[in-house]
Amino acid sequence: MLENGFRGGKQYWTLVSVWLILIAVGLVAYSRQFSEGLHLTGLSRDVSWGLYIGQLTFLVGVAASAVMVVLPYYLHNYKAFGKMVILGEFLAIPAVLMCMLFVFVDLGQPTRVMNVLLHPSISSLMCWDMVVLSGYLLLNLVIGTVTLEAERKEMPPPRWVRPLIYISIPWAVSIHTVTAFLYSGLEARPFWMTAILAPRFLASAFASGPALLILLALILRRFTRFDPGKDAIAKLTTIVTYAVLVNVFFLLVELFTGLYSDMPHHVHFFEYLFVGLHGHTGMAPWMWVCEALTLCSVVALFTPAVRRNTALLATVCVAVVIAIWIEKGLAMVTVAFIPSPLGKVTDYVPTAPEVAITVGVYALGFLLLTVLYRVVLNVRDRLETTP
Amino acid sequence: MNENRRNFLKKTAGAVLGIGAGLPLGQVAEGALGKHPTDEGVSGSTQWAMVIDIKKCLGEEVRQACSEACRKAHNLPDIPNTSHEIKWIWTEEYQHVFPDQTHPQQATGVREQPVLTMCNHCKHPPCVRVCPTQATWRRDDGIVMMDMHRCIGCRYCMAACPYGSRSFNFRDPDPYIAKDSNGKLPSDYPVRGKGVVEKCTFCAERIREGGTPACVEAVDAIPGAKGALTFGDLADPESGVSKLLRKEHTICRRPSLGAEPSVYYIV
């Protein structure tokens, strides 16, 4: 079945070539970083985590969002998601893979990565993150390929897949929660040390993931014969709407606690985010764009005319993904380091090699996504054309 | 592919994987690896601590001597880009070292007082809690140690340290270490490579030989500055640190966090 990845038209191979070129660019940049060290990035002694770990945070949300289609379909028999489920699972696989790759490229001594398994530390959330991410990757690989294979043979999937599917639901929540716990247990970083961090992660995941899924479904509908169905897309839009709303609510709640208490510990972070701190205003434009996009998305999503119009829906979904990418992929990680424990404000600007490596990893994920979706499309085509 | 070929390939792959995974288990180290005497190692009956007298460290030469001694003793690089600098013991202003003890009406002389800062060797170190490979751990004698061989450079410890005590090797430090005219390094201490995190280790290698940390030694050699840094055993009621802690008004950094530093400051 997987050999279908090699069967595609000109559009498919053009796309694959684009990803391969970008992967090559990333590899060249990474080989430089591997031999020279992380001084090629914009990281510093004060801001020691940046773009890479930000992408981990964002993508773990995208990966977990597969549960938003799996849960209604398998647990509540919501049949409209029938063709969407495989798309969700096959989105989760590259997302989790990219998460793990982003941690890998962030390491100072990547050749020693097996030390995490050889000498694990139970109290370290990073160990647990490695375990749950690997487990989720395996789960989705098995579930996705087995269910697709069963569909290809026009048979019900084997019985042992059911428990795996049920396990994948809380596991999806766990990968997110464990990643949030990576941050929210550190007394050194008051910006992260809030109980609402894990719920915020979940809310933004359930907004960005389904939004991305809608976009992918619309792209597939536009360029191929695959149509997940109007009902599925409509339901996903509803999920995105409420998730964005909850995300905004959580942000406002955080803003209230931080600003009303007027504690410098809390206020400083929001100052840096929205107006700048001690003259460092680099982050502010990004955050205002993020909030503007979020606001527009909320208004748009509540307008039925927008939801019914494919082009407008796609635009709103792009806006949601970009807004949450700025919030999680850019702001959330680096801002916790500003100011440093000794009160210094150090700006963080990703460098060209850093961006190149990021693009390379994304390209690798998108290549996997393209190939997996190609397999789905080919299987579906065969099913629909054979009498 | 027809079904039989598929099944055959699956079974072969599984067999190969199984044998491949099992091979390392079959190889046992030949011969015997020897043993160690049981009375060696780190003793839990000692609790190392440091007391810093801020007033005696006001002079620039005292603090310079500390940093320089540490730099030379451990082959620390001198990297001009402050984003990538490596520092184990250095000077910061009082208001940054003790942000919870500062207020806007405090005298500038107090707020901007230079204070030596370093790893606090906490009793409940958050960095140890988060390290995924146990590359940093708290020894029985209170020192929070680093194992440079095991560190994977994930920098989780740097995110977790509430005091900003840790430095990461963003590049190979060797070109930045000041060598003498023969090209020799200042000391025999192993030079770290790129990609690992490092910090003050209370000169564990010197303590092992019964000595004192390099910074304390350097300060004691300056006339009039003896006692600016006192290093000793908290478990011994007659040690220098125990006596000072009983007698003087001491504070430590950010006590509300519960990390319980082992570095105390006489204000």
Add this chain to the structure above:
Amino acid sequence: MNDRVKIVIGLALFVVLATFPIWHAFGKSTPAPPDLSRPLAGTTCVENAAWMTANHAQLLDQWRDAVVREGKMTYISTDGSQHEMSLTENCLRCHGTREKFCDRCHNYADVQLTCWNCHLDTSPEVQKQ
């Protein structure tokens, strides 16, 4: 089969490439295993030579963990004698410098050493230079 010619050419190419190490060395003399510098002092090593050749890497790993992580300094070898656990202070005190000892075999076997990326050769011979 129309592809017979392509297959045969491909197979032949593969055989040539796969056997490259064999036919490339025809007519050239292979270097003999290196002669390690004899010990300058002391009569017995930590363990016997055959054992050390096979297991010195594991021994050094054990020493590394014991010294760094447990603060131990002494190793009791299988014959009961005690030794300081240090490559630079103990092994190289007898065996000279890394160039005369470690590098000879490791260059011959092309096994890269990472020890010296950080550790300094403080053997007495190097100190004399």
